[in-house]
Amino acid sequence: MLVAGNWKMFKGPTETARFLDELEVPAGVEVVLCPPFTSLAEATGRGIAVFAQNVHWAAEGAFTGEISVGMLLELGVEGALVGHSERRHHFGETDETVRLRCEHALESGLRVIACVGETEAEREAGRTAEVLTRQVAAIPQHEHLVIAYEPVWAIGTGKTATPEMAEEAHALIKGLHDTQVLYGGSVKPENAAELLGQPAVDGALVGGASLDPASLAAICHAAVS
Numbered sequence: 001m002l003v004a005g006n007w008k009m010f011k012g013p014t015e016t017a018r019f020l021d022e023l024e025v026p027a028g029v030e031v032v033l034c035p036p037f038t039s040l041a042e043a044t045g046r047g048i049a050v051f052a053q054n055v056h057w058a059a060e061g062a063f064t065g066e067i068s069v070g071m072l073l074e075l076g077v078e079g080a081l082v083g084h085s086e087r088r089h090h091f092g093e094t095d096e097t098v099r100l101r102c103e104h105a106l107e108s109g110l111r112v113i114a115c116v117g118e119t120e121a122e123r124e125a126g127r128t129a130e131v132l133t134r135q136v137a138a139i140p141q142h143e144h145l146v147i148a149y150e151p152v153w154a155i156g157t158g159k160t161a162t163p164e165m166a167e168e169a170h171a172l173i174k175g176l177h178d179t180q181v182l183y184g185g186s187v188k189p190e191n192a193a194e195l196l197g198q199p200a201v202d203g204a205l206v207g208g209a210s211l212d213p214a215s216l217a218a219i220c221h222a223a224v225s
């Protein structure tokens with residue numbers, strides 16, 4: 001079971017250090033933390049896997065605001081999120097840039113959590129399977145890649161996919177791509193056991209509820225209960 005905490009644009013180095021001092025992880029769960037770039041150095045070297053929230057496909061170059069695999073590896077970072085819906089919707093990430101980022105990161109020795117998910121309009125229009133199929137097709141198969149299914153309408157909204165909806169989407173993704181699939185979207189200590197109890201749900205990608213060490217630990221306990 002893998003539980004990843006995506007901190008988004010929260011927690012500088014001081015808060016990161018405090019969080020790690022307080023976090024207690026139960027046996028049987030792998031925890032991955034995805035802090036902002038400026039907190040990565042503080043987070044590494046403490047026995048917990050650290051991933052960046054994005055990574056570029058060039059080794060270096062004139063790409064203002066981007067970060068390279070080499071820069072991350074130098075800090076002891078193990079992997080990166082790629083294609084989060086906030087990147088897709090606010091910053092122009094496309095299936096093609098997701099593919100480029102995934103391929104380069106994997107070739108260069110990083111692990112990857114690649115994100116997919118439909119919007120509310122796409123679900124209501126009955127297009128969920130079509131959208132997931134298109135997004136998954138852009139993601140390379142690799143032993144160090146896992147997919148996160150994050151329905152966009154469930155991110156930060158308090159709305160969670162029902163366990164049946166999550167199971168159906170995960171089964172579809174697993175039919176297209178031989179990989180572990182994490183569920184993300186308003187995962188909390190109260191709903192984690194039910195979601196993570198579904199057969200095709202291999203872990204969670206947690207946003208808001210990963211910002212508090214007790215809450216992240218409670219989700220980890222639910223994952224192994």
Ligand code: 13P
Nearest residue numbers: 006155156185186207208
């Ligand atoms: P929330 O858990 O805050 O809904 O965020 C989910 C997410 O986007 C994780 O990447």
